[in-house]
Amino acid sequence: MSNNTNTPPSQTTDCPEIAVPIEIFLVIGFLSLSENLLVVVAVIRSKNLHSRMYCFICNLAVFNTISSLSKTWENIMIVFRDAGHLNSRGASELRIDNVMDTLLCMSFVGSIFSFLAIAADRYITIFHALRYHTLMTMRRTVAILVTIWTLCSVSGFLMIGFFEAAAVKIFFIVVFFTALFFILLLYVHMFLLARYHASRIASMPGNAGHQRKSGLKGALTLTILLGVFVVSWAPFCFHLLIIMVCPENPYCECYRSLFQLHVLLLMSHAVIDPAIYAFRSAELRSTFRKMFFCSDQTVCKFCI
Amino acid sequence: MPRLQPPNSTSSIANNDYEWRYEYYDDEEPVSFEGLKAHRYSIVIGFWVGLAVFVIFMFFVLTLLTKTGAPHPESAEPCEDCVHLTSCVEELGRPREADNTRAGLSRPLLEESRFLFNCYINEEEQAGERSLDRACRAHAQFSSSESSRQVEAGLIVQRNQAETSEDNEAAFLAHFNIPNFVNSELSSTLGDDDLLLGDPPIIMDSCCLNSSFQHWHPLLLHCNRNTGKISLLILICDDKGQIKLI
Numbered sequence: 426m427s428n429n430t431n432t433p434p435s436q437t438t439d440c441p442e443i444a445v446p447i448e449i450f451l452v453i454g455f456l457s458l459s460e461n462l463l464v465v466v467a468v469i470r471s472k473n474l475h476s477r478m479y480c481f482i483c484n485l486a487v488f489n490t491i492s493s494l495s496k497t498w499e500n501i502m503i504v505f506r507d508a509g510h511l512n513s514r515g516a517s518e519l520r521i522d523n524v525m526d527t528l529l530c531m532s533f534v535g536s537i538f539s540f541l542a543i544a545a546d547r548y549i550t551i552f553h554a555l556r557y558h559t560l561m562t563m564r565r566t567v568a569i570l571v572t573i574w575t576l577c578s579v580s581g582f583l584m585i586g587f588f589e590a591a592a593v594k595i596f597f598i599v600v601f602f603t604a605l606f607f608i609l610l611l612y613v614h615m616f617l618l619a620r621y622h623a624s625r626i627a628s629m630p631g632n633a634g635h636q637r638k639s640g641l642k643g644a645l646t647l648t649i650l651l652g653v654f655v656v657s658w659a660p661f662c663f664h665l666l667i668i669m670v671c672p673e674n675p676y677c678e679c680y681r682s683l684f685q686l687h688v689l690l691l692m693s694h695a696v697i698d699p700a701i702y703a704f705r706s707a708e709l710r711s712t713f714r715k716m717f718f719c720s721d722q723t724v725c726k727f728c729i
Numbered sequence: 730m731p732r733l734q735p736p737n738s739t740s741s742i743a744n745n746d747y748e749w750r751y752e753y754y755d756d757e758e759p760v761s762f763e764g765l766k767a768h769r770y771s772i773v774i775g776f777w778v779g780l781a782v783f784v785i786f787m788f789f790v791l792t793l794l795t796k797t798g799a800p801h802p803e804s805a806e807p808c809e810d811c812v813h814l815t816s817c818v819e820e821l822g823r824p825r826e827a828d829n830t831r832a833g834l835s836r837p838l839l840e841e842s843r844f845l846f847n848c849y850i851n852e853e854e855q856a857g858e859r860s861l862d863r864a865c866r867a868h869a870q871f872s873s874s875e876s877s878r879q880v881e882a883g884l885i886v887q888r889n890q891a892e893t894s895e896d897n898e899a900a901f902l903a904h905f906n907i908p909n910f911v912n913s914e915l916s917s918t919l920g921d922d923d924l925l926l927g928d929p930p931i932i933m934d935s936c937c938l939n940s941s942f943q944h945w946h947p948l949l950l951h952c953n954r955n956t957g958k959i960s961l962l963i964l965i966c967d968d969k970g971q972i973k974l975i
Contacts, residue, residue, distance in 0.1 A: 439769055499748070526748070613791075620794055640795025648788040656780060663776055675765060676772045683773060688748075 440679035445689050447500050454497035457695040461486040461493065463713065464703040471712040477566045481546050482703050484570055485539035488577075489695040492532035495525045496692055523585055531581030533691070534597070536698075537604045538573045540654065543702065544611045551615050594665040601662045609651060616647055650701055657694030660687040 464486040468474045505511045584593045664687055671677040703709055
């Protein structure tokens with residue numbers, strides 16, 4: 426659809442930027458914030474969930490919370506700016522903008538590292554099962570989390586401080602692809618092991634023919650896990666790639682015009698994450714039930 | 730409303746500006762759309778098609794793997810260090826207590842409808858069984874006094890075909906939901922103060938609470954404290970979510 430007659434005469438673009446209404450951003454932001462905050466609160470409050478695995482899941486939820494908080498805050502600032510209350514070139518606004526962008530970048534990088542950490546934790550659980558408790562002590566877990574946070578804070582600052590440099594975008598893209606590669610590797614290896622064991626058990630006498638159905642379910646779960654990750658993050662990373670590679674190409678400009686949609690995909694990933702990682706655990710779900718059903722009773726303080 | 734942007738930039742660029750500061754757009758010439766051979770959004774379409782193909786291809790590869798089984802059994806050796814079983818863990822079918830920090834082997838981990846499931850271990854035929862017996866006898870000596878009606882669950886051993894003589898019924902299929910079956914109270918209650926003899930076992934989530942685990946049939950070892958013998962227990966989690974012992 427050509428909008429040439431509507432655009433300013435100095436700029437002819439057939440691909441105007443697709444603007445996502447701010448209400449959608451706000452809704453997704455609040456949804457993601459509430460879900461992830463719930464997960465964090467549940468993990469902190471329940472003593473059953475003070476284990477390594479839940480540490481990593483809680484860490485992911487914290488990063489998602491930060492990202493949705495900062496994105497929502499940014500959207501609210503945009504609303505104020507559009508209403509005329511803010512000067513978009515003012516010094517304090519730019520500083521606040523820097524802070525928000527730093528938090529956003531930090532949480533993006535942090536989420537990717539959290540996925541990697543969760544996958545590695547599960548891998549060690551399966552392949553070094555008996556040594557898990559010696560390999561993954563609480564101290565090491567805390568050290569890993571501290572490392573992740575330091576790395577993400579530093580890269581957040583650097584990315585916003587030097588955002589014009591191509592190195593920043595290259596760093597982000599490299600982080601994404603490396604994480605994707607390792608996550609794919611780890612999960613597929615785990616899946617292969619599971620199939621191997623299932624087939625060995627199936628070869629024992631007298632078993633029922635459930636192998637195929639379970640295998641399909643495993644494949645579906647894994648596809649959903651990896652597919653959601655790829656579909657949410659790849660468009661944004663491709664956007665960064667396109668900015669570096671072909672800033673003037675009209676085809677690339679048409680891809681860049683969908684920037685807000687890609688950011689929306691990122692935010693929706695923060696909404697889907699708890700459903701894929703946290704809420705799959707029956708323990709967490711029962712903690713939620715206790716939290717909500719016990720909220721009125723005085724006996725509640727003994728519940729958790 | 731005052732115009733805050735430079736006059737020759739569109740509001741869309743100012744929006745970009747706010748998030749990513751694409752200020753260089755202001756200086757460059759406008760992109761010309763003359764003479765485009767392909768459709769404007771061809772890169773967008775190509776990217777999404779590629780992404781969809783990748784996801785579907787991944788799904789088909791995984792499904793194919795389930796149909797043909799894992800290609801190389803010898804490469805999928807998970808737990809070389811799991812060969813030696815060293816401990817049994819108690820607590821099955823006992824209602825969970827509110828305070829679950831008891832010392833000793835008892836870990837009131839799960840409710841009545843939950844049970845333990847541990848990793849599949851590729852065991853050497855002789856060595857594994859010997860270590861099992863050793864572990865069982867040692868456990869019989871060191872275990873704390875618990876009520877006799879507790880069923881003890883141990884590490885699950887994947888037996889070779891030749892060893893089925895001692896099994897009761899070792900013939901049920903365990904179903905995995907990969908990210909879920911590690912998504913458990915893995916180390917939730919096994920602290921550093923437990924009296925397990927060696928590396929503590931891995932505790933998996935129960936099947937009965939989660940409907941996706943309905944057909945999960947684990948194998949359990951029963952370590953009889955009195956005699957020091959090991960026998961195989963099978964617990965079934967049937968479709969109603971009940972646990973039955975065979």
